Amino acid sequence: MKIRYTRAASAELAAILDYIDEHSPSGALNVKRRLQDIVAILAARPYIGRLTKRPGIRRAVATPYPYLIFYQVVGDSIVIHGFRHTARRLSED
Template identity: 45%
Template sequence: MNILFTPEAANELEQVLERIYMASPSGAEHVGQRIRKMVEYLATHPHVGTRTNRAGMRRLIINPYPYAIYYNLADDTITILGVRHAAQNPANMPDAD
């Protein structure tokens, strides 16, 4: 399964890790490693995320951290649409083209 990040999702991930880094460089490393592992897990288990109210969009919570990966599935590609704090509203998430 191919994994693609939208530019917005890549930017969100960078911003999340930068905010964490300001408070705890090692914390940012741990969260970043966990997110990478979960993205790799998606490649082999693409349906693991729960469906959201938006057509085709799924959400995978990054336990034990309060972050989520929002993604779409199409054929053999997972498109990461966002990486954000789980409390953020996904309603303003850009659609995958």
Template identity: 35%
Template sequence: MNIVWSRQAIGHLAQLRTYIARDSPGAAARVAATLLDAVERLEEFPNIGRPGRVAGTRELVVPGTPYVIPYRLRGDRLEIIAVFHGRQKWPKRL
């Protein structure tokens, strides 16, 4: 399974890391590492995420964090669409 991050997802990850780093650079690094590790598990278990609220997607709820990572499967490719805080309002389309 080939994992590909969208530009939007890369931007979200960078933004959340910058935001958290304002108060705690160490915490920012830990959260980012946790998110990246969770995404890596998708390579072996692509259906581990729950069915997504947006059609055609799945959602990886990252344990120990408030973050949800929507993704979609396309053949042998897994696309990371975004990284959202669980309390964030979701767009109707991704």
């Protein structure tokens, strides 16, 4: 499957990594690698993420880090819609 990121998702990811990098450059690298690993898993098994209340949107947890990846399966692509720290509570779950 192809992986695509929305502009919003790319901006959220950059903001997350920039924030972590200010406090721990090695931590930012570890989080980035883990998020990339989860996205690779999604490409291989696109339906493993839990469905959210938003139609067609799934979420995957990037354990051991407290981040969620919101995505949608569209044809032969995975569209990453966003990233969120689990401490942030939004109504989209």
